[in-house]
Amino acid sequence: xxxxxxxxxxxxxxxxxxxxxxxxxxxxxxxxxxxxxxxxxxxxxxxxxxxxxxxxxxxxxxxxxxxxxxxxxxxxxxxxxxxxxxxxxxxxxxxxxxxxxxxxxxxxxxxxxxxxxxxxxxxxxxxxxxxxxxxxxxxxxxxxxxxxxxxxxxxxxxxxxxxxxxxxxxxxxxxxxxxxxxxxxxxxxxxxxxxxxxxxxxxxxxxxxxxxxxxxxxxxxxxxxxxxxxxxxxxxxxxxxxxxxxxxxxxxxxxxxxxxxxxxxxxxxxxxxxxxxxxxxxxxx
Numbered sequence: 001x002x003x004x005x006x007x008x009x010x011x012x013x014x015x016x017x018x019x020x021x022x023x024x025x026x027x028x029x030x031x032x033x034x035x036x037x038x039x040x041x042x043x044x045x046x047x048x049x050x051x052x053x054x055x056x057x058x059x060x061x062x063x064x065x066x067x068x069x070x071x072x073x074x075x076x077x078x079x080x081x082x083x084x085x086x087x088x089x090x091x092x093x094x095x096x097x098x099x100x101x102x103x104x105x106x107x108x109x110x111x112x113x114x115x116x117x118x119x120x121x122x123x124x125x126x127x128x129x130x131x132x133x134x135x136x137x138x139x140x141x142x143x144x145x146x147x148x149x150x151x152x153x154x155x156x157x158x159x160x161x162x163x164x165x166x167x168x169x170x171x172x173x174x175x176x177x178x179x180x181x182x183x184x185x186x187x188x189x190x191x192x193x194x195x196x197x198x199x200x201x202x203x204x205x206x207x208x209x210x211x212x213x214x215x216x217x218x219x220x221x222x223x224x225x226x227x228x229x230x231x232x233x234x235x236x237x238x239x240x241x242x243x244x245x246x247x248x249x250x251x252x253x254x255x256x257x258x259x260x261x262x263x264x265x266x267x268x269x270x271x272x273x274x275x276x277x278x279x280x281x282x283x284x285x
């Protein structure tokens with residue numbers, strides 16, 4: 001059985017001529033488009049594109065399919081548009097997996113969404129562990145990743161930027177001639193493998209680490225209570241007026257934030273309504 005979704009990917013690349021443009025149109029990753037095109041060509045046993053330096057060009061087989069497929073795709077879209085969401089009212093429970101609150105604070109937006117949609121109950125799971133959307137343990141996942149799973153659909157919402165911060169009173173207690181070597185460091189270490197000490201070692205000469213925190217809220221609290229300096233997301237730091245960016249506000253790292261769902265849920269009224277609201281209102285700058 002052929003996957004009709006692959007036809008959408010074919011048409012997007014054929015229209016735009018590049019994989020990047022098609023990925024932006026479909027709101028998926030670059031690798032997902034490549035994988036779908038490869039699957040489609042394999043299932044048809046036919047080469048549909050020639051890869052050129054400037055992009056992708058249709059082969060003769062691709063041109064024939066493109067001419068025939070546009071009307072078919074329009075008919076499919078009309079059928080799906082008529083059916084979508086009819087088993088799903090704008091109400092009920094919406095299960096969301098998000099990063100720890102110290103990394104990305106979604107709650108102001110959750111509150112705004114609830115004011116608009118009081119019949120939807122939000123069930124929030126804050127974790128750095130990947131929740132299983134494929135098994136539908138949750139409906140929507142916010143994931144910090146440069147390569148989100150290909151089987152999920154969604155969009156990149158932007159990037160979380162990490163800078164070094166310290167409390168202004170902590171800095172006031174240092175010598176007026178202090179330098180970066182005088183800072184004591186509070187670092188996030190959720191697992192043995194994920195260790196921000198590496199970020200410190202790569203950018204700070206002989207960092208004096210005085211605390212590791214297993215959760216980001218612990219790190220935020222320690223920095224806020226003047227135990228030392230640490231790396232925080234710019235979005236989180238804005239919530240604390242007494243935190244001062246160090247190193248002239250240098251961005252030490254940035255991570256892409258994806259909002260994803262299972263493709264079987266993408267036409268759910270609850271899911272679509274929530275994802276549209278978050279995409280329109282989340283500001284990571």
